[in-house]
Amino acid sequence: MTGTPGAAATRDGDAPERSPPCSPSYDLALKVMLLGDSGVGKTCFLIQFKDGAFLSGTFLATVGIDFRNKVVTVDGVRVKLQIWDTAGQERFRSVTHAYYRDAQALLLLYDITNKASFENIRAWLTEIHEYAQRDVVIMLLGNKADVSSERVIRSEDGETLAREYGVPFLETSAKTGMNVELAFLAIAK
Ligand SMILES: Nc1nc2c(ncn2[C@@H]2O[C@H](COP(=O)(O)OP(=O)(O)OP(=O)(O)O)[C@@H](O)[C@H]2O)c(=O)[nH]1
Numbered sequence: 001m002t003g004t005p006g007a008a009a010t011r012d013g014d015a016p017e018r019s020p021p022c023s024p025s026y027d028l029a030l031k032v033m034l035l036g037d038s039g040v041g042k043t044c045f046l047i048q049f050k051d052g053a054f055l056s057g058t059f060l061a062t063v064g065i066d067f068r069n070k071v072v073t074v075d076g077v078r079v080k081l082q083i084w085d086t087a088g089q090e091r092f093r094s095v096t097h098a099y100y101r102d103a104q105a106l107l108l109l110y111d112i113t114n115k116a117s118f119e120n121i122r123a124w125l126t127e128i129h130e131y132a133q134r135d136v137v138i139m140l141l142g143n144k145a146d147v148s149s150e151r152v153i154r155s156e157d158g159e160t161l162a163r164e165y166g167v168p169f170l171e172t173s174a175k176t177g178m179n180v181e182l183a184f185l186a187i188a189k
Contacts, residue, residue, distance in 0.1 A: 026071050026080035030188060031102050035124055036109035037117040038088030041143040044174035045109065046085045049184055054175045062087040064095045072181075072188055079188045093127075100131035105139070105187040110158075112142045112171065113150040118157070125165055137187050138167045146173040 034042040043062055048054055050068045067084045084103070086096040108124055110117040121140065128138065142158040155171055162169030168186065172179040 026078040029080040030104050031082050032105045033084045033103040034107050040109045040111040040117050041174045048174045048180045074188045097131045105137040109141045109143045111144050112153045113147050115152050118153045140167050140169045142171040145171040146175045
């Protein structure tokens with residue numbers, strides 16, 4: 001776990017904050033944070049986007065914060081997404097709060113098979129309004145859409161909540177990859 005912004009542990013050796021190289025391989029950089037309750041699938045969502053893989057089996061909760069970079073092209077512009085994967089567990093909140101103010105975009109996830117994770121979205125939005133930049137781009141995502149047999153949150157409920165807060169909404173699956181890239185491309189755009 002790391003306690004100070006810019007000093008996070010990395011999985012793939014990318015540095016979170018570096019001087020621009022002589023000929024950067026991107027046109028602009030965007031800091032994106034993944035937020036939501038523990039277990040909603042934030043880490044899997046990021047790994048699916050970065051590596052096109054799904055880690056099934058044991059659930060290893062994120063400790064503190066971690067990040068990965070990926071460059072996407074939107075309307076001919078190469079955007080480096082620096083994606084911060086935060087720990088959903090309450091005890092890491094003070095660590096993750098320190099990163100909110102640097103984020104330009106937030107992907108806020110709940111699990112469509114977990115009612116509490118949906119009900120907690122309002123509390124997450126309160127935290128976001130307290131700690132993030134006022135013009136931060138927010139997107140609401142109902143993850144684990146592949147597990148239709150265990151669904152407890154209807155798509156309409158996600159849409160209604162998103163509309164109430166004026167944010168876009170998608171249902172996603174970190175397992176099948178459904179709408180994962182689309183979510184990142186939408187916020188990059
Ligand atoms: N079926 C299904 N399972 C998923 C999906 N996304 C994640 N999971 C599973 O849900 C569990 C939690 O996933 P994580 O990605 O570790 O959750 P997290 O939100 O990063 O949790 P914290 O790090 O504690 O905040 C794991 O067992 C995953 O395999 C999904 O889209 N579909």
